[in-house]
Each structure stands twice: as structure tokens, then as C-alpha cells.
Amino acid sequence: MCGSGSPVPRSAGRPRTSTTRSGKSSSWTGRCAPTGPGCSPSRSATGRSARATRRTIGAPWSAAWRSGSWVRASRSTMSGTPCWRVIGRTSSRCIPTTCTRTRSGIAKRPRRWRACSNSRDSCRFTPLHRIGYPPAVPTTLIADLRHHEGATVTLQGWVVTTRSSGKIAFLVLRDGTGHVQCVFPKKEVAEGAWERFGELTQEAAVAVTGTVRADDRAPGGFELTASDVRMTAPSVDYPITPKEHGTSFLFEHRHLWLRSRKQVAIARVRHEVEQAIHDFFYARGFIRTDTPILTGSIGEQAGELFATEYFDLGQAYLAQTGQLYVEATAAAHGKVYCFGPTFRAEKSKTRRHLTEFWMCEPEMAFVDSDGNMAVQEALICYLVERALERRHEELKELERDLAPLERISGPFPRITYTDAIARLQAEGSDIEWGRDLGADDETALAKHYDKPLFVMNYPKEVKAFYMKENPDDPRTVLNNDCLAPEGYGEIIGGSQREDDHDLLLGRIKEQGLDPASYAWYLDLRKYGGFVHSGFGLGLERTVAWICGIPHIREAIAFPRQIHRLYP
């Protein structure tokens, strides 16, 4: 189940454009600077299907965008205006171009089109904005520089650092797609450019024009020999300097800290994990059903909810979980999930808690506790695999030791709560059966394994009312926690749900909850009750583990903690 690779069926990955008529797929190795005079929307590329060509003619980028086509941006060096070429409509494969050069060195328009064996998302030769938006002014992205070697381009971005040595100066620029060093030789730059360089400060917005040059000394392999620079917006006394800062200072400046390399890397791993979650469930036929944030009834237990006035209906609460609602939608669709923010007014001040965090909660009809864990296992394997495959650079930036992640594969070890207690006691712990496991207990258990660990069947008393009683041991319920390795602790909590109306009602009363608030939830057992299970995966905890960062507050752009509501 694990390690099965892409959740998309293999057959869907075959290019369906006419570009692969040869039937041969090859990776693209040529250098392309699609900026030559021949680059015009009205000219079709040799080998393109007539249909795509027609689409290009008279079809501005926005029309192509609306129709879902892929567009590729390029810039005419003659007119300076961007032009757009539709390169594919339904393919999930990258379709890069090859170019030839004339003897004079000017890149000509693509002669032929080839399919590339890389997938659309991972292909290094498919810069993202080709399927995105048109830049406000003709601008080359740093990530695209490899395609523009020898060409004169204009970059827009923000100043990371400047260095000057009297007759030569260096500017490290970032634009959201990467970093590049721009070199300013004093004698060769445009008039006034040297002085303008001197006025640049950290994080000033700039436009730099120069020639793209491959250089072994450059971290990304390419540099810009700059001919001109223009500051488009100043930045005075940027607070986050290249020196060290304390955590409270950094979180007070979180809106700026997000620009730093490591924070960018974390955000991209998070993005990858979120997308991977959606891909995973989509490929397996789950329907995403969104659950309310404002709720009247209560998720698990009162007291730790954020309350707000709700017109004439009294108090509304910010959702602690979407679970009760996905149980309802599971009866409509079979397999569903929700993914959104949840809120806990717990006064927790640990490295594993936020008051607002994102949770993915699948719910599956006709799936028992065993099947539930199998899905959790597959999901975690897939998320780790995706991060390793597509966010390798980011994990490297974060100095994450990849070996523990590479070891993640199914099946995961499983241990019952009762066995866990026995093991802890054997190791000298004074924990007694019936008490919930603490953070230290979890770490002690998980350290025996280099994979995530399932701990199953906790005592009924310490778990929520909706969990199904274990028929083999009625003191316990059919639930599981999933503990991440390396001391990261619980990232998933799941259970088979109580599907018997009377037993559920009894549990509600036992825990002192008001049955009236749960009338609609009990209805699900009155009208075609069904075996079902589900779980909640904490996004920030998962991202923190994959990134190897010590505190989950860095795994979300703007963390909400008990003492932090700003920025």
C-alpha cells in the first residue's frame, strides 16, 4: 500500500498532444532562450497540432487560462512585450521546447516540440508561471534563468544583500522563485547605475537588467552580469538582519520573517503536503466536503471552545473538529474528507500546540479500525514520499537529515494501549492502566521504532464519546493514535465510530453531555447506521516533523498561540 508512488493512475500521465507522434519520450537538454524575433503569437511552432496553433492565434493569455490550457510565456526582444503560446491542453506532462541557435548567437523560435518524461509539477524545465499569470511588465523569473543563457533579461525582486569592492559590486536578488547574484562591474554598467547600486538597502524592491551567464562559482549555476539597476521601492531599516535574532522578536516580525530562506522552505513543504493530501484523497475517490467553522453543537468537550455572539441564537463556537459533520457527509458519499482550520481554546503552551491549526479529517463508510489504520499508513507514506521527491531542495535548505524520512514505509508497527502500559512499566515508569499517555510516555514508546507507531485501543474513560467500544475488551475503544518518530509525537488520532444509537446515547449521557445538542448526530444512527471510521491528521505537526523543526509555530505562516494574535 505504501510506496506505490503517484496517486494518479499511470495511464493518465501519457501526453495527449501531438508532440509525441514519434512515440519517443526524451528529456530536454538543449538550452532555450525563447526571446528571439521569431517569437510571436501569430506564428505556429513546427510540429504543433493545428488545433493548438489556432488557439494561440488571437487568444490572449487570459482566454487560454480560462480554457485550462497551458501557456508558455516568452518575451519578444523586438517589441519587449510578452507573448503567449499555448503548449498543451490536457496533458499532465511537461512539454518543453528545444531551440536552435543561429551562427550570430540569436536564439530562434523552437523548431520542434518534444515531450518530456517529467511530470508537470516536478519538471525542472517547466517554470511555474508558464501555466500561471502574465507579469505586469516583461520580467524573467530567476528560476527560468537556465533557459536564457546569453540573453539580456530584466529581473524584478528584492535585495537580499549587497557587497561592494570599489570597482565591482554584488547584489543577491530574490524574486520568490529563487536567488541569483547580480554582478556590477563599475566600468561596464549604465550611467548612474553604480550610484543607484550604492543606494540599495536590504529588502528594497528592484529591477535589474543584465546578461545571463553560467558560472561555476554561483550556487544556482547562473549569474547575471548586470548593466543597470533601478530601485522600484525603498526599504529603510529592515529589522531582520543577517545576524541572529530571538524567537519573540522574529514572531513579532513574522510578516517579514516569512521572506527568509528557511521560512520560505518550510512554507513550500507545507504547500506540498497540503497538495499531496488533496491528491491522495482525490485519486482514491474521496469527496472533499467542507465543514462549518461556526458551530452550535459541540465537537468533543465544552470549556475549551472559542465562543462568539451569533445574532438571536446565542453563542456560536469556532469548530474544534469537523468530524461530526463528515460522519454525516460520509453517509452521502461513502468516502469523504474535510481539510481546514480548527480552533482550540486550550491554554497549552508547548511546542506541539496552537490555538488555530489545520486538520485533515477523512471519514469512511464500511471501514473498520484496521482499515482506518491502513489508510493512515498509506497517507503518511505518500506525504513523506512527495516531500522527499518534490521538495528535496527545501529540505536541504532546512538541513533536514533525510535518512529517517527515507526509512518511512509500511506497514507501521502496532501496539495496544494495554501492551504499551506493560512495556512502560517494565521500563520503570509508574504509569497505571487507565491513565492517558503523556508526552514522555509517547516518546519512550516511539523511540523503539524508526517508523511511525500506532497505539490502539485506549481506555474508554480517557477518550471521546463517539468512539466504538472494543468488542474484545469493553474497557477499551477501537481507536488509534499515530506517533511520529524522532520525538515528534502524535500526528494522527483516529477511531472507529460508535454506530449503535443506544450505545452512543448512553455514552453521551455518561460524559455529561446534552443529548439535545447531538440530536442530529444521533439521527445518523437512526437512519441507516453504518460501520465507519475516520481520523484527524494535524497539518502543522506533520509539516514540523517532515521539516525537522523543533516547534510547530514555524509550520504555519501566522501562528495563533495563547499569547499571540498579532501579526
Next chain:
RNA sequence: UGGGGUGUAGGUCAACUGGCAGACCGCCGGACUGUUACUCCGGAUGUUGCAGGUUCGAAUCCUGCCGCCCCAGCCA
């Protein structure tokens, strides 16, 4: 909500037993043609968290308050 720690320049931190408020980074000025946390020279920068107390004298000792950090509980 408990337990522990901490608060000094824009930032990170020193300041011995109560005795002149300091360093580095950053910033400003200058030098330097391949730097990449460049280097070198010079300069500016303070309500020592707040309020009170002890003392000839308090960043330092005492009382109260506030902020932040770590740990625990609760949980994802």
C-alpha cells in the same frame, strides 16, 4: 492552570561582592576588481521592561506588576 527561567543600544548578549553603560552585528562615512555572514579604518546609537523601596551610590538588593521563553496537563 501549575513549575522553572528571563527582561540592558535597532538585534544578540556582557558588565566580578552594589561603585564611570560595554562588545559584536546592523546603521552612517571612507578604502578595496570576484565577493558570497567579504575585509579594513573611522563615527553615531541607552527612560537598563514598568512602579515603588533600601542605600552616599542600584542594571545589580527587596516588593508589586507586565512581557517573553522552556517544561507539564489537555490534544492534532
